Amino acid sequence: MPNYLLIYHGGKTPESPEEGAEAMAAWGRWYEELGAATVEAGNPVMKSHTVSAEAVREDGGSNPASGYTILAADSHAAACEMAARNPIVLDGSGSVEVAEIHEI
Secondary structure (H helix, E strand, O other): OOEEEEEEEEOOOOOOHHHHHHHHHHHHHHHHHHHHHEEEEEEEOOOOOEEOOOOEEOOOOOOOEEEEEEEEOOOHHHHHHHHHOOHHHHOOOEEEEEEEOOOO
């Protein structure tokens, strides 16, 4: 079964401890729903830099990553269905990029 890299873009920082607890609970429910499909839960990421032959951009580009997860799924479509139930997609604060990991 192939693995898929989910790259999070956007999302929002909780403004209170209560919002933080609600966000963590929503993520916990999502991971519980995914069950064994979760290969690596991943983490949020800090400020990103974009490196090219011309320069290093310290702003992360036009849509910087905010975190990642690795899932196992039968197909790209199945991985996208799982990503569609992610908390940042459901609350409209971000998006999830889904890419199959090519093992070499």
